Amino acid sequence: MPLARSLDDLAQILREARRAQGLTQSELGDRAGVRAHHISNIENGVTNPTAATVLSLFAALELDWQVVPRATGARIEDIF
Incomplete structure (x- = not known):
């Protein structure tokens, strides 16, 4: 499973898993x-989901949310 480093990455992971x-x-x-239209908005980058919503979707898809250290030298500006 790829890493999610942006909302676009998260949307793609959720869509592909679903x-x-x-x-x-x-x-x-x-x-x-979660309402279907809200899932659509998340998958299309229209809305920023809360952590609680993401965790609910991950649980429903049997995915884990894992926090891992970034590669050495990575900067926040490189992500956005």
């Missing part, structure tokens, strides 16, 4: 307790 499991946005929403 599709790999054959779930619609509505089905994922039912599992995670």
Whole structure:
């Protein structure tokens, strides 16, 4: 699984995981307790999800949120 270093990365990871499991946005929403239109907005970069929402979606997709150190020399400006 790739690392998410931006909201675009997060959106792509969520979309790919959902599709790999054959779930619609509505089905994922039912599992995670999140409205399908909100999932659509997250996947399309329209909204910034809260950590609680991301954790709910990850749990529904059986994904882990892991925090790891950045490579030496990486700067925040390199991410955005």
